[in-house]
Amino acid sequence: MTSERAAPDVASVCLGEARAGAIETTCLPAESDDAVERTVACLRGGGLVGLPTETVYGLAGDATNGEAVARIFEAKGRPRFNPLICHVSDRDMAARLAVFDDMARALAERFWPGPLTIVLPQAGGTPVHPLTTGGLATIALRQPKGIAGDIIARLGRPLAAPSANPSGRVSATSAGQVMRGLGGRIEMILDAGPSELGLESTIVKLERGRLVLLRAGLVGREALHEATGLAVVAPDAGSGIEAPGQLRSHYAPHGSVRLDVTQVEPGDYLIAFGDAPVPGADGAAEIVNLSPSGDLREAAANLFAALARFDRPEIARIAVAPIPQEGLGEAINDRLRRAAAPRD
Numbered sequence: 001m002t003s004e005r006a007a008p009d010v011a012s013v014c015l016g017e018a019r020a021g022a023i024e025t026t027c028l029p030a031e032s033d034d035a036v037e038r039t040v041a042c043l044r045g046g047g048l049v050g051l052p053t054e055t056v057y058g059l060a061g062d063a064t065n066g067e068a069v070a071r072i073f074e075a076k077g078r079p080r081f082n083p084l085i086c087h088v089s090d091r092d093m094a095a096r097l098a099v100f101d102d103m104a105r106a107l108a109e110r111f112w113p114g115p116l117t118i119v120l121p122q123a124g125g126t127p128v129h130p131l132t133t134g135g136l137a138t139i140a141l142r143q144p145k146g147i148a149g150d151i152i153a154r155l156g157r158p159l160a161a162p163s164a165n166p167s168g169r170v171s172a173t174s175a176g177q178v179m180r181g182l183g184g185r186i187e188m189i190l191d192a193g194p195s196e197l198g199l200e201s202t203i204v205k206l207e208r209g210r211l212v213l214l215r216a217g218l219v220g221r222e223a224l225h226e227a228t229g230l231a232v233v234a235p236d237a238g239s240g241i242e243a244p245g246q247l248r249s250h251y252a253p254h255g256s257v258r259l260d261v262t263q264v265e266p267g268d269y270l271i272a273f274g275d276a277p278v279p280g281a282d283g284a285a286e287i288v289n290l291s292p293s294g295d296l297r298e299a300a301a302n303l304f305a306a307l308a309r310f311d312r313p314e315i316a317r318i319a320v321a322p323i324p325q326e327g328l329g330e331a332i333n334d335r336l337r338r339a340a341a342p343r344d
């Protein structure tokens with residue numbers, strides 16, 4: 001009797017672990033014949049790839065696919081939705097995603113492909129998902145060197161890719177390091193040996209005729225000045241430019257935002273989650289459900305669109321149903337708290 005009972009218990013434990021998300025991570029040498037093809041197929045299907053670039057390995061996903069981008073945050077265990085760099089295959093792809101002026105063109109011409117990320121106004125109607133850009137009107141672009149460029153060209157879409165390490169750990173500069181940090185959470189790792197540079201890209205933002213240095217890197221101030229003739233300046237203190245997601249009331253919509261709402265007031269605009277009805281929801285002016293099935297990945301992918309939809313001057317009150325504080329829920333709730341914070 002005892003052993004008969006023990007067997008199903010063991011089986012259900014294993015099933016539970018499989019459901020918890022362990023996936024098989026395939027490591028493929030970058031020089032193998034089908035490396036580009038297999039990586040493109042994986043990315044096209046919404047998969048995540050540890051991708052070599054000349055700076056560090058990236059945790060890459062299709063920047064136009066919200067659920068793939070949500071999985072990037074989930075795999076990294078990032079507690080907030082910082083905007084991610086969009087990697088492009090060439091300047092034509094970049095020009096479809098952002099508004100380039102002469103200075104931006106000069107930077108791209110001089111430093112791409114290479115370790116420089118340029119933050120520019122986003123072009124209208126781009127297919128880039130708002131979770132990639134953190135809902136910002138700007139976009140960070142970089143054309144990496146090497147096989148990553150070939151893969152993006154073949155995919156025909158930009159790749160979102162933060163460094164391929166769990167949040168809070170050092171950036172991965174080898175396939176083995178990516179495997180140790182993210183194995184079981186991503187589909188593939190492409191092994192091209194140690195990263196050539198081993199340091200993340202320099203990030204600059206073109207703003208009011210100046211170059212704001214958001215992150216120092218191998219492309220130095222002098223080279224940036226020489227390429228453009230522009231002054232290279234540090235971000236204004238307290239501007240929150242460097243990490244826009246950290247501004248307390250960033251992305252706040254016009255109306256007030258109430259979180260963890262268990263009673264909807266008549267006329268509220270409701271952001272719902274899951275299938276349990278919130279009391280009073282019948283009286284809501286409009287309801288957007290982040291994920292009727294209660295899937296946090298889907299909810300993350302829909303979050304910025306939901307906030308944008310209710311960001312209208314005539315909307316005074318937005319109510320948000322409780323969202324579980326687990327996995328991606330932590331980053332979702334972080335962003336909602338910023339939206340709800342008192343306005344500065």
Ligand code: TXA
Pocket residue numbers: 053055056057058059082083084085117119133136138139140142144161162163164199200201202203214241242243244
């Ligand atoms: O070398 C690199 O840049 C590597 C490789 C993989 O390309 N990528 C990388 O990405 O370091 P990540 O996500 O770890 O760093 C992106 C930085 C973040 O600090 C983010 O705040 C900033 O870029 N960023 C992204 N979009 C931005 C925007 N629109 N405005 C300001 N900062 C932005």
Ligand code: MG
Pocket residue numbers: 162163171
């Ligand atoms: Mg990083």
